[in-house]
Amino acid sequence: MSYPIDRTAYLLVDPYNDFLSEGGRIYPLIEPIATDVGLLDNLRALDRAVRARGIPVFIVPHRRWEAGDYQDWDHPTPTQCKIMHGHHFARGEWGGEWHPDFAPKEGDTIVAEHWGASGFANTDLDFRLKQKGISHVIIVGLLANTCIEATARFAAELGYHVTLVRDATAAFRQDMMHAAHELNGPTFAHAILSTDELIANLGGPAAGQGD
Template identity: 30%
Template sequence: MKPESTALVLIEFQNDFTTPGGTLHDAVKQVMDETGTVPHAVQAADAMREAGGAVLHVPISFAPGYGEITRNPYGILAGVVDSTSFVRGEWGAEICEDLTPKDGDITIEGKRGLDAFGSTNLDFVLRSKGIDTVVLAGFLTNCCVESTMRSAYEKGFEVITLTDAVGATSPEEHANAIAYDYPMFSKPMTTEAFVEALTAEKELADSSRGY
């Protein structure tokens, strides 16, 4: 895991999910509290920056009225519309304070669906930076994170998912995705294990350069 070719992709760490008062916060609060989703994502982001890796934020947002999607949404997008979530320009669509992008971070614009690659330039940015390993965290465990994970796997990236830096609307859905789906398309690991591996690689590289 070389920091210079690794990117942490933070999916939808936005107020509507992460923060009391957010439209979907109550739905994910239990899993967030049990896993420490946000603190672990902060830990991973800090470690990536320290190691010299890339931190990418991928929020989702829609214009008022949700004109970018079908007039008759169903499934997860129907829930977004019905709850009036992630409206561009409103507080709920803003990235949460704990994960406010820092100098050097990259924010990917244009996410309108589940897969972070689908309607964005994420693939272009990753490849232009020479990234071959993507590390995923965010919401929902079994939805946008999993959709992005599958696409990254298909595109030939090495994929790592941080099992305690993702959140879902129920413990059952969260656990099921991690137990049965994540190992098929990624290398699941805890944030602690990821940070240890990243730190060890940086120390090895530093020692080889005589630092």
């Protein structure tokens, strides 16, 4: 496995405080699995690694809840209903701000917010990847069996080479993680790797040695 650095992008999905920080509205639901897989440390290692290699970073954010969202929709999904009632990722509130370790840096691309699960549907993600000549996407963040899977499936349908990173994501239950990486992922992803495996395949400095 090799990645053409000039045609590879790193897609970080939903790096909000509500998901990744203690005190976040959703963090308690993913904390057991996040702790088990070392999610935060792995995301930090990947952030260092891709930036050290000059791989462009795309932030792929969920719609930040605002008053009135989804209330007059004909067919809000169950997840959208939960967001509506739970005020997840509320715009203007701490939970809807970036986790400080994963806030966009100069040169990063912040994609239009997605309303559903896919980072591609009704956003400018595909257009902006194509403008950079991207053919390979590495997709990490949350949640494994919802936004990550939906974004990765859409990417495969559009013709991108798709990599999932099994320990740079989390879910509410272990069976959801199993489904995402052992049952569903192999039907569309070109590679399903660990953080260490991905960093080794990216080449350049080894993990912990100048990343």
